[in-house]
Amino acid sequence: MKSLLISHPDCARHAMDGHPERPERLAAVMDRLESSGLVKDMEQISAREISSSQLSLAHSADYVNTVETSEVQNEVVRLDPDTFLGPGSLRAAKLAAGAVVQATEQVIQGITKRAFCAIRPPGHHAELAAAMGFCIFNNIAVATRVALENPAIKTVAICDFDVHHCNGTVDIFKDDERVLVCSSFQNQFYPHRYLDFTNEHIVNTPLEPGTEGLSFRHSIENSWLAKLQEHKPDIIFISAGFDAHRDDPLAEICLLEDDYRWITGMITDLAENYSQGRIVSTLEGGYNLESLASSALAHVERLCE
Numbered sequence: 107m108k109s110l111l112i113s114h115p116d117c118a119r120h121a122m123d124g125h126p127e128r129p130e131r132l133a134a135v136m137d138r139l140e141s142s143g144l145v146k147d148m149e150q151i152s153a154r155e156i157s158s159s160q161l162s163l164a165h166s167a168d169y170v171n172t173v174e175t176s177e178v179q180n181e182v183v184r185l186d187p188d189t190f191l192g193p194g195s196l197r198a199a200k201l202a203a204g205a206v207v208q209a210t211e212q213v214i215q216g217i218t219k220r221a222f223c224a225i226r227p228p229g230h231h232a233e234l235a236a237a238m239g240f241c242i243f244n245n246i247a248v249a250t251r252v253a254l255e256n257p258a259i260k261t262v263a264i265c266d267f268d269v270h271h272c273n274g275t276v277d278i279f280k281d282d283e284r285v286l287v288c289s290s291f292q293n294q295f296y297p298h299r300y301l302d303f304t305n306e307h308i309v310n311t312p313l314e315p316g317t318e319g320l321s322f323r324h325s326i327e328n329s330w331l332a333k334l335q336e337h338k339p340d341i342i343f344i345s346a347g348f349d350a351h352r353d354d355p356l357a358e359i360c361l362l363e364d365d366y367r368w369i370t371g372m373i374t375d376l377a378e379n380y381s382q383g384r385i386v387s388t389l390e391g392g393y394n395l396e397s398l399a400s401s402a403l404a405h406v407e408r409l410c411e
Contacts, residue, residue, distance in 0.1 A: 109410040110212055110221035111145060112205040114153040117226050119194025122182050126356065126393045127240040132226050135389065138399035139224070144407060149218060153205035153225065155197065156248065160207060163251035164244055164278050169235040173199070173242060185237035199227055199242040206249040209386045213341065214256050220374075222346075222406050223388035230272040230345045230390050231297055238274060239297055245388055246343050247278045250285060253341055260284065263339035263381075265330070265373055267366075268347020268390045269357040273299040275345070276308055283307045286337040288330045290322070292350070292357050309333050313350075315358035319365040322350075326369060334376050341384040342377050344370075348392030348401035356393050363397075363404040370408040385409065
C-alpha cells in the first residue's frame with residue numbers, strides 16, 4: 107500500500123513580499139521529494155478546497171465568514187500582525203485545509219495508511235476564532251474534527267514538533283479529552299499562549315534554547331510516550347514543523363535531520379501498535395529552505411517505510 111502525497115500548485119498563490127512564510131518553502135519541499143525519487147513510490151493527488159461547513163467544525167462560523175469576505179483584489183489585508191490575506195490566499199488556505207481532510211478520509215477508508223500533506227499556509231497557530239502566526243485555518247484541527255465524525259474513530263492524537271507551541275490546536279481541543287495533543291516547542295517563545303496550560307490530554311514539552319537532539323529525544327520519550335500508549339489513538343496526526351532545525355533563522359533549537367527521522371519513527375511505531383498504522387502528517391513551519399527540504403525528506407522517508 108503506497109503512502110499518499112497531497113499538494114496543490116495554488117498553495118503558492120498565498121504570497122507577500124518579504125514574508126518568511128513564502129511560496130519558495132513549498133517549492134523546496136516538493137523539489138526535494140521529487141529529486142530524491144521518493145514520490146515515485148507514493149500515490150500523488152491534488153488537494154481540493156474545503157467547504158465552509160467543514161471549516162466550521164473547528165472554527166466559529168463568524169470567523170470563517172470574516173476570512174471568506176476579507177480578501178481584497180490587488181491588496182494585502184492583515185488578519186493579525188504576522189498573518190495576511192492577499193489575492194489567492196483564501197484559495198490557498200482552503201486547499202491546505204482541504205488536503206488534510208482528504209488525507210484523513212483516505213486513511214480512515216483504508217485506501218492508504220499514511221499521508222503527507224505538502225501544503226501552505228500552515229495552521230497550528232490558528233485558534234477557534236483568530237488567525238495567528240502565519241496561520242489562517244487550523245488544518246490539523248479541522249481534519250481531526252472530520253475524523254471524529256466517523257464512528258470508527260473514538261480517540262485521536264496530535265503530535266506537534268514545530269519549534270513554536272500549537273496554541274491554536276490547544277485552544278480548539280482544550281476541553282475535548284478524545285484528542286491528546288502533544289507539543290514540543292522552544293520555551294518562553296512565540297506564541298506566548300497556552301505554554302503553561304495544563305490538562306490531562308494536553309502534553310506540553312518546553313525545550314530550552316540550544317537544546318540538541320539527544321536532549322530533545324529524552325524529553326519526547328519522557329513526556330509523550332506513556333501518554334500516547336495510554337490514549338491508544340485510533341489515528342495519529344502530525345503537525346510537522348521543521349523550524350527547530352539548527353540552521354533555521356526563527357528560533358534557537360538545534361535539531362538535525364536524524365532527529366526528525368527519529369521522532370517520525372517513534373510515532374509510526376506507535377501507530378502500528380495502536381492505530382492500525384494510520385497517520386496523517388502536514389507541513390507546518392521551517393524557514394531555511396535547505397534545512398526545511400532535507401528535514402521534510404527525512405520525515406517523509408521514514409513515514410513511508
